[in-house]
Amino acid sequence: MITDVNPFVYSHPVAPEDVIDRDEEVRQLLRHVVGGHFVRLYAPRKYGKTSLLRRALRDGERDEGLVPVLVDLYRVSSVADVTVRLERAYAKELKGELRKRVEALLQRTGVGLSLGALGISARLQLEPRRDPLPALHALLELPLRLDASGGYRAFVVFDEFQDIGRIEGLDGLLRSHIQHHGEVASYVFAGSEPGLMRLLFETKERPLYGAAVPMRLGRLADADIAGYVAERFDLSGRSAGEAVNPLLRAARGHPQRAMLLAHRLWEEVAPGTEATIEAWEAAHAAAMRELEPEFDAQWRGLDLSEQKTLRSLSLGDGSPYRSAVLRRLELTKDAVRRALPRLAATAEIEELDAGGYAIVDPLLAEWIGRLNDRA
Numbered sequence: 001m002i003t004d005v006n007p008f009v010y011s012h013p014v015a016p017e018d019v020i021d022r023d024e025e026v027r028q029l030l031r032h033v034v035g036g037h038f039v040r041l042y043a044p045r046k047y048g049k050t051s052l053l054r055r056a057l058r059d060g061e062r063d064e065g066l067v068p069v070l071v072d073l074y075r076v077s078s079v080a081d082v083t084v085r086l087e088r089a090y091a092k093e094l095k096g097e098l099r100k101r102v103e104a105l106l107q108r109t110g111v112g113l114s115l116g117a118l119g120i121s122a123r124l125q126l127e128p129r130r131d132p133l134p135a136l137h138a139l140l141e142l143p144l145r146l147d148a149s150g151g152y153r154a155f156v157v158f159d160e161f162q163d164i165g166r167i168e169g170l171d172g173l174l175r176s177h178i179q180h181h182g183e184v185a186s187y188v189f190a191g192s193e194p195g196l197m198r199l200l201f202e203t204k205e206r207p208l209y210g211a212a213v214p215m216r217l218g219r220l221a222d223a224d225i226a227g228y229v230a231e232r233f234d235l236s237g238r239s240a241g242e243a244v245n246p247l248l249r250a251a252r253g254h255p256q257r258a259m260l261l262a263h264r265l266w267e268e269v270a271p272g273t274e275a276t277i278e279a280w281e282a283a284h285a286a287a288m289r290e291l292e293p294e295f296d297a298q299w300r301g302l303d304l305s306e307q308k309t310l311r312s313l314s315l316g317d318g319s320p321y322r323s324a325v326l327r328r329l330e331l332t333k334d335a336v337r338r339a340l341p342r343l344a345a346t347a348e349i350e351e352l353d354a355g356g357y358a359i360v361d362p363l364l365a366e367w368i369g370r371l372n373d374r375a
């Protein structure tokens with residue numbers, strides 16, 4: 001049996017007890033939820049939204065008796081998709097007595113819903129022309145029925161919520177239900193694309209305008225990352241030693257990048273020994289090699305003025321308008337002005353409180369830096 005396993009997870013959400021330093025965010029989120037407020041949670045990709053939400057759902061169930069439901073809306077593109085995801089979310093989360101109750105409630109709706117294997121997704125496969133809308137309405141009404149059947153309060157999280165923006169009329173449909181749920185359910189809408197989230201919640205004409213308290217997830221503090229990394233090295237019979245500082249400098253508080261670098265570093269360190277600067281350099285190089293295809297694809301997805309604006313930001317240390325840099329890149333101020341909001345809308349970059357911009361992903365920033373050095 002393999003017992004000496006790498007303790008740093010970076011490719012999927014981490015377990016609630018492995019979440020670093022989000023205690024205050026979880027508390028704040030739960031305070032809103034218990035108070036009956038709806039919340040929209042924003043953070044760039046891979047900042048730990050899903051990990052945090054799972055932890056909040058666990059604590060909400062354990063400490064507040066809420067019924068936890070995590071709906072993953074990643075890349076949904078139709079009403080049928082949303083219906084299936086919502087049904088599967090209930091199927092995954094509910095256990096025991098409550099599960100039986102919900103199953104009975106769903107059966108009674110007579111629209112083909114079930115928490116078992118033969119739920120709405122199977123029905124839709126067998127009968128592709130079947131209208132999923134009645135089933136969706138029934139699922140969205142479930143919190144009202146749960147309340148009526150025993151005073152349960154649901155805690156429903158829609159993860160990757162921005163993806164419903166592509167389905168005509170869905171935000172209106174959702175609102176028509178949840179606006180009556182203040183007493184029976186709390187909703188959290190999480191998303192990673194600030195542009196789309198703003199469109200859904202900050203546009204006057206949209207049904208969800210102003211419907212949820214905004215919350216934002218920031219970077220992790222260096223001290224918290226350092227403590228976590230050092231402890232996990234110790235627990236697995238190694239020491240992170242002098243490699244911690246360059247790791248913190250490279251990760252710049254980005255949660256997933258910190259874990260990726262820690263994972264790679266751990267791979268370089270034999271049991272019973274301490275990480276050296278050479279081990280760090282090898283780990284860093286391995287991480288950059290691993291990310292090369294990802295960065296390359298991301299880069300190809302940008303248009304030329306977006307690419308140049310990112311390069312200009314990198315050369316100008318956060319200020320994209322330096323004349324010498326613009327000349328070198330054959331870039332006009334106007335093109336930069338138009339590219340910045342597009343890059344911010346997809347969270348490639350973020351505006352800093354102190355002024356200027358930062359590239360969100362520190363390793364992408366490094367990759368762009370190398371591109372500049374090469375050109």
Ligand SMILES: Nc1ncnc2c1ncn2[C@@H]1O[C@H](COP(=O)(O)OP(=O)(O)OP(=O)(O)O)[C@@H](O)[C@H]1O
Nearest residue numbers: 009010012020045046047048049050051255256259
């Ligand atoms: N608070 C944290 N403590 C420890 N690791 C974290 C934390 N937040 C994020 N991570 C790291 O980031 C990775 C991604 O986390 P998670 O999937 O929760 O983020 P996400 O924002 O939901 O990402 P995506 O945008 O891909 O959905 C995890 O595998 C983990 O390595």
Ligand SMILES: [Mg+2]
Nearest residue numbers: 049050051159
């Ligand atoms: Mg996620």
